[in-house]
Amino acid sequence: MPRRSIDFPAWLAGRVQHIETVLDQVLPPATTTPARLHESMRYAVLGGGKRVRAALVYAAGEASLQPGTAASAQEIALDHAAAAVELIHAYSLVHDDLPCMDDDALRRGRPTVHVQFDEATAMLAGDALQPLAFELLGMMPIAPALVVQGTQLLARSTGSLGMVGGQAIDCASVGCTLTPEALRQMHSMKTGALLEASVLLGGIVAGAGSSARQGLETYASAVGLAFQVVDDILDVTADTATLGKTAGKDAAGNKPTYVSALGLDGARGLLKDLHAQARAALLPLGPAAAHLGCIADYIVGRDH
């Protein structure tokens, strides 16, 4: 597939900078009562992260934008959707890092929320980030029927049959050998569901029709899985400083990964297939999907 000549790094850097501003605005100020809770929510969300989910929302919005629709309302709606998925992602990291879960002290090169604050505050920060995400979706200035679709999508993808369900399977599978199929199922819930929701939310907000949504779904599914395969590869090939989190932790914790299931070469082969699937799914969307294509390249490229 021919690649368009676009300055993707500049676009991505611009989106990352923009979503930081949006997140700073939608989070209550650290001085608002209860101040310690709001401080911890801001600590959990701001000042770090690759913002891949926000970038997927924006890029899918670009790919789906209908001519003649009010651009400013859509821009605001995409900001809300992008912020919502980043808030959900941040909450999930805060809870995953807690002692009763992964018990991790380092995240994005900084102390995790329960280390910086305390366990109760970390749990409550996560608990409060979640409804803020739904509140933001509810404030999107687009047709209420689309708002409801977006809310439904985010709710399903983050619940017991999505992200949290995947986390529960992950917890239960420590020390077990999962088949590649069971591993795929777990990751498609734990990591894939929110990445997919990010892509589809961008499409919904921008008014994507059913054929465009189908392309986005195939793309999202491949990219969501690719993301996890790369994470598993990096867990054994990168060091802690590069990752900003503890390297080798999955292997040491005897967690099933794509590398443990398929070997390093097998995992890299799967990654290559997923990359091709994602790229192919974008073909019908044309040049407007260029940034989505670049994000797929970027995610796969984290391995290098």
Place this chain on the structure above:
Amino acid sequence: MPRRSIDFPAWLAGRVQHIETVLDQVLPPATTTPARLHESMRYAVLGGGKRVRAALVYAAGEASLQPGTAASAQEIALDHAAAAVELIHAYSLVHDDLPCMDDDALRRGRPTVHVQFDEATAMLAGDALQPLAFELLGMMPIAPALVVQGTQLLARSTGSLGMVGGQAIDCASVGCTLTPEALRQMHSMKTGALLEASVLLGGIVAGAGSSARQGLETYASAVGLAFQVVDDILDVTADTATLGKTAGKDAAGNKPTYVSALGLDGARGLLKDLHAQARAALLPLGPAAAHLGCIADYIVGRDH
């Protein structure tokens, strides 16, 4: 205010039985993967609880129902709204009971979720109940604009400026003396916000106009506070077997309560005032609000 001759206990028992059936249906079966997570969610939600919040949704729906609207769609919508507030309430109890929070082993006369299962499962159960509540609201078969209003309301009332914020203030205030005003603020967030949201959700779903909503708001605010005042009184006057949870825990934990701030007589005087406020707010709503009035009596009557 004259009381209508209605069989409130029978109505309440019927609603409690009905919402149990609804909750049983909306929760994924315990056999669905991840089974342990779904078991724990069902354990947390089913088979106990006074269902005050669900009853408030139904009674406020009755009080606000517009003539000529499709009754069956409204009934389904009220079921979803009632289930949503009960799921949120259940999640908040599961997280409040965790060792890093109140560290309570007993709830509704049974082991708490983290005792019955484990801490990680309890946290994930709470995390998954929350989006299920928003998913249910999104499935209400009423005008999408009303669905969005309801979602917004639930999100705000459960976030850092509502329920979770109140919990954070409560955690931070252990061992402190709060002024009656600060105590009122904390409880209006921690307990009041969700009770108020329950009343207003019923009104929104049933298409209440602005004057009816105003009456519901005043009622809800008084009832929300009364509920906490009764809880504080019961903490010092009732025993563990009656409460189904550990009695005297707040006093022993040096937590500020209405009894510690106002004394037992002062707390009972406040309760009487709140009861009168709630009753007065219902007058403009007429006989359709009879069950709301009875719920106010019922909440206040828990003290006897």
